[in-house]
Amino acid sequence: MNAALFDAWLRSFARLVAEHEDELTRLDSAIGDADHGANMNRGLAAVVGAIDPNVAAGPLLANAGMTLISTVGGAAGPLFGTFFLRMGNVLDDVPFATALRAGLDGVVQRGKAEANDKTMYDALAPAVEAVEKAAADGLSLPDALAAASAAADEGCAATIPLVARKGRASYLGERSVGHQDPGATTVTLLFRSLRSSC
Amino acid sequence: MNAALFDAWLRSFARLVAEHEDELTRLDSAIGDADHGANMNRGLAAVVGAIDPNVAAGPLLANAGMTLISTVGGAAGPLFGTFFLRMGNVLDDVPFATALRAGLDGVVQRGKAEANDKTMYDALAPAVEAVEKAAADGLSLPDALAAASAAADEGCAATIPLVARKGRASYLGERSVGHQDPGATTVTLLFRSLRSSC
Amino acid sequence: MVGMKKLINDPADVVSEALRGMAAAHPDRLRVDLENRIVYRKDAPRPGKVGLISGGGSGHEPMHGGFVGVGMLDAACAGEVFTSPVPDQMMAATKAVDSGAGVLHIVKNYTGDVMNFEMAAELAAADAGTEVLSVVTNDDVAVQDSLYTAGRRGVGVTVLLEKIVGAAAEEGRPLQEVADLAKRVNDNGRSMGMALTSCTVPAAGKPTFDLAENEMEVGIGIHGEPGRQRLPLAPAREIAELLVDPVVSDLPYQQGDSVIAFVNGMGGTPLIELYVMYNEVAQLLDRAGITVARSLVGNYITSLEMAGCSVTLLKADDELVRLWDAPVNTPGLRWGA
Amino acid sequence: MVGMKKLINDPADVVSEALRGMAAAHPDRLRVDLENRIVYRKDAPRPGKVGLISGGGSGHEPMHGGFVGVGMLDAACAGEVFTSPVPDQMMAATKAVDSGAGVLHIVKNYTGDVMNFEMAAELAAADAGTEVLSVVTNDDVAVQDSLYTAGRRGVGVTVLLEKIVGAAAEEGRPLQEVADLAKRVNDNGRSMGMALTSCTVPAAGKPTFDLAENEMEVGIGIHGEPGRQRLPLAPAREIAELLVDPVVSDLPYQQGDSVIAFVNGMGGTPLIELYVMYNEVAQLLDRAGITVARSLVGNYITSLEMAGCSVTLLKADDELVRLWDAPVNTPGLRWGA
Numbered sequence A, B: 001m002n003a004a005l006f007d008a009w010l011r012s013f014a015r016l017v018a019e020h021e022d023e024l025t026r027l028d029s030a031i032g033d034a035d036h037g038a039n040m041n042r043g044l045a046a047v048v049g050a051i052d053p054n055v056a057a058g059p060l061l062a063n064a065g066m067t068l069i070s071t072v073g074g075a076a077g078p079l080f081g082t083f084f085l086r087m088g089n090v091l092d093d094v095p096f097a098t099a100l101r102a103g104l105d106g107v108v109q110r111g112k113a114e115a116n117d118k119t120m121y122d123a124l125a126p127a128v129e130a131v132e133k134a135a136a137d138g139l140s141l142p143d144a145l146a147a148a149s150a151a152a153d154e155g156c157a158a159t160i161p162l163v164a165r166k167g168r169a170s171y172l173g174e175r176s177v178g179h180q181d182p183g184a185t186t187v188t189l190l191f192r193s194l195r196s197s198c
Numbered sequence C, D: 001m002v003g004m005k006k007l008i009n010d011p012a013d014v015v016s017e018a019l020r021g022m023a024a025a026h027p028d029r030l031r032v033d034l035e036n037r038i039v040y041r042k043d044a045p046r047p048g049k050v051g052l053i054s055g056g057g058s059g060h061e062p063m064h065g066g067f068v069g070v071g072m073l074d075a076a077c078a079g080e081v082f083t084s085p086v087p088d089q090m091m092a093a094t095k096a097v098d099s100g101a102g103v104l105h106i107v108k109n110y111t112g113d114v115m116n117f118e119m120a121a122e123l124a125a126a127d128a129g130t131e132v133l134s135v136v137t138n139d140d141v142a143v144q145d146s147l148y149t150a151g152r153r154g155v156g157v158t159v160l161l162e163k164i165v166g167a168a169a170e171e172g173r174p175l176q177e178v179a180d181l182a183k184r185v186n187d188n189g190r191s192m193g194m195a196l197t198s199c200t201v202p203a204a205g206k207p208t209f210d211l212a213e214n215e216m217e218v219g220i221g222i223h224g225e226p227g228r229q230r231l232p233l234a235p236a237r238e239i240a241e242l243l244v245d246p247v248v249s250d251l252p253y254q255q256g257d258s259v260i261a262f263v264n265g266m267g268g269t270p271l272i273e274l275y276v277m278y279n280e281v282a283q284l285l286d287r288a289g290i291t292v293a294r295s296l297v298g299n300y301i302t303s304l305e306m307a308g309c310s311v312t313l314l315k316a317d318d319e320l321v322r323l324w325d326a327p328v329n330t331p332g333l334r335w336g337a
């Protein structure tokens, strides 16, 4: 997997988020503070603007992570930023699934989310597991990413009935039930764009 | 004309204004600051509460005027207050039409309004003139007051097309056209109640 | 009882309860006569000092009660919402703050305020022999000062005047000098305001006017009255021009002038927007070659919960700036003390 | 560009233009790094003084930028509206205000703020060897502090803390002492808020939540998030009880306690209503035998143009009151200077 693929991923992710900005903000209005769409869009526009075509895949993602950390703010900035940063730090030396896992570990380390806390973790973790399983099963990359994207979608949809226990939505208690987590929704775009970039 | 008649007038005026409070405020919303109904109602409630059944007609009205000055505020307080005060000051010594004229003169002295300035003057002046004319023509009191009330109504309606030149409505310039003056509307209630009290 | 979005109990009790709240919140600096609805500087009357009184309808907070204290007003009379107080209040306040040096009435130019203050001054002079002078503020350029209007409204300059004249009175200057200064401040100040939304008079229970989502009123006063013009909503940059241009060209303020620049919120506009506006105003003044000697940004002369703002300029010389900088200690304006 | 009732230009420019406005309005006291969106006390760093930094999303003005100045903060980092600033900002501010005495980060307890400040502290310590301590405010009793939430939000106490700890830092106290004091203030303060209306995030362009004419949200934070409960609109008297009771019973505050009482407006609520609320709050405290040592009434920690209010109590001993009374000179809070 070469840098061009990840370059395409970042651009495609940025495009998808831009297209879904209003939806992400609408979801964040229901159980948060109505800024998730604008935050991610601002950060990803900066990421795309800072893409260096001459670096390897690892530094490419690590730079994207640093840019997100420096431009997004809020909860999503450090979390998505750490995800790309940790992934990029190891990407050139380990299998793709391992790099994804490193990214996920970074998110957990920063945010301490567990399964069913109704956060981006609930979409990200199943997607990473799906890639790991696909790798273990010897699936092709397109098949692996299709499985990952489906797992992210499923995990995201599964946040709807949950009571939030992390982040801003947790302030709502029971009132958070019935709403889809905005960060998890962004994760579905992350894997949809990854899949379409391969 | 004895004190009982003026006692009845004040009570009837207070009742009519209370009934029309919302309408007066609505009129004042369009070209003023939405307080005329509340102002007049507050003041007239105080007037009724302070009626002394043992005084003559003159002091009765003069007291009412003082009470209005002390409780209404705004433009209407000094103007309606002065009207009753000046009227009361002479009522026991002069014909009724002369007392009304004294009240009107007080209003003009305080407020400097002229005809067609779109103020209470535009209803009050024709009403006073109607009583004067009726007296000169030797009409009965009921007939005189019927004429006065009709003149007030007509004068009030005639404020609608005018551009305001006094009071708060004058700030609106041309935008004051098409609205009936709230203070003139109150004057119609004043003469309607006077008529019904005789 | 409750039928509008306000933190109130009975609409009839808003003014007296707010005064109780002021009394409870500022016992160190204020004394409140709840019966007469007068906010006093705690240590009034000050021997030898000219007494400064203002007042007007409520709903403009912090004006005027919030401007009572050292270096500003000695007393403020509170009327009902948007309704001038009555002469009895001004009379009582006048007597209470007169130390023998006389009293200045600071009156905003509205028919009701002017008439009620006039009656009070007549009565106070006759009654107690108190020497009373008055200044009437009329700085609102949205209104033509002609035979066809009640004259210009007193708006933002009133706040600057109360501060500056308050400092002069605090220095012990005589009544006539204080009154002359007040007139000079008024003559050198101009204002213009606009609204994004109407306000709701508690006793009326509904908005004074209706504005569509894409409309604004330009040339409004501070009583929720509609403005001179209804225009399509515009960016802050254009709104700043709509307010600054008529103000600057009216006095006129000229290249090389030094001003106190005041961007005021109408009550429902948050500070972040007022700073956005101030940014625009400062740029316009800069381009016109007008220097900002001092500035004031915030909600100081308001119209209940109305969203919108006004811009006030006051041509400032060294004396006015010195008096502006003098210590003031009121709930609404405080520095150097 | 314009599609909501705000005094702004492009929603994307609100924060930077408001910062420009602050810079233009307060050149005597503030220095604004527009690129990094940091508001500095003009004379920072002060030799030997612990540097105090706070920051957070914009839309809460005057907090935090308006609390920069003598006796309060040395720097404030402004994020986008309702979005925590990024670590680069806190790092830059930390380095700039460190005189060698170390820096205290005052962080409101929100996941984003905590993570971004944490990253900044890690980087600053590694980078420049600056000693950084942090205090996280979490005074909002509307939220359960349990495994099932992100913990209590930092709200009104943040304002009181920045003032009190600012005074201690001004006295030259060492970092650990300043941090301990900050923790003590946070531990002794509690808040609860409510909304009559939603606010509109400029970039979102529409209200964050919809409330019917006869509804209110109780237990809200300061980011326009819906509250814990939606209730029928109620008179100020009942709203005061809904806010004061859970605050008083939480610490708990007890008969004989002395407090700093803070009635805060959410941005769109005019002062007259806040005084009506303060009147109710003062009566409730009086009935509970709690003495108000000092009070603060106004719009200090806001949520854009949201209408509503919050009540904060801080148990106050002589030291806290003395530090509260110490001179402060910021655009948002000023006395004794």
Ligand SMILES: Nc1ncnc2c1ncn2[C@@H]1O[C@H](COP(=O)(O)OP(=O)(O)O)[C@@H](O)[C@H]1O
Pocket (backbone or CB within 6 Å): A028, A032, A033, A035, A036, A039, A040, A073, A074, A075, A076, A077, A079, A110, A111, A112, A113, A118, A119, A120, A121, A166, A167, A168, A181, A182, A183, A184, D082, D083, D084, D111, D112, D113
């Ligand atoms: N502790 C956490 N761990 C993982 N994800 C989290 C955590 N807290 C919040 N999130 C994610 O962040 C999203 C919100 O992001 P955003 O709206 O940009 O930030 P903020 O909540 O600071 O406004 C949530 O939808 C959730 O998925």
Ligand SMILES: Nc1ncnc2c1ncn2[C@@H]1O[C@H](COP(=O)(O)OP(=O)(O)O)[C@@H](O)[C@H]1O
Pocket (backbone or CB within 6 Å): B028, B032, B033, B035, B036, B039, B040, B073, B074, B075, B076, B077, B079, B110, B111, B112, B113, B118, B119, B120, B121, B166, B167, B168, B181, B182, B183, B184, C082, C083, C084, C111, C112, C113
């Ligand atoms: N100069 C004046 N002379 C006569 N009547 C006036 C004058 N100014 C105002 N008015 C009357 O006062 C009425 C408004 O009264 P009100 O609303 O109670 O006072 P305010 O205008 O102070 O709010 C107007 O409708 C008008 O009839």
Ligand SMILES: [Mg+2]
Pocket (backbone or CB within 6 Å): A028, A032, A033, A034, A035, A036, A074, A168
């Ligand atoms: Mg958010």
Ligand SMILES: [Mg+2]
Pocket (backbone or CB within 6 Å): B028, B032, B033, B034, B035, B036, B074, B168
């Ligand atoms: Mg009126």
Ligand SMILES: [Mg+2]
Pocket (backbone or CB within 6 Å): B033, B035, B074, B075, C057, C082, C083, C084, C112
């Ligand atoms: Mg009025």
Ligand SMILES: [Mg+2]
Pocket (backbone or CB within 6 Å): A033, A035, A074, A075, D057, D082, D083, D084, D112
């Ligand atoms: Mg946010």
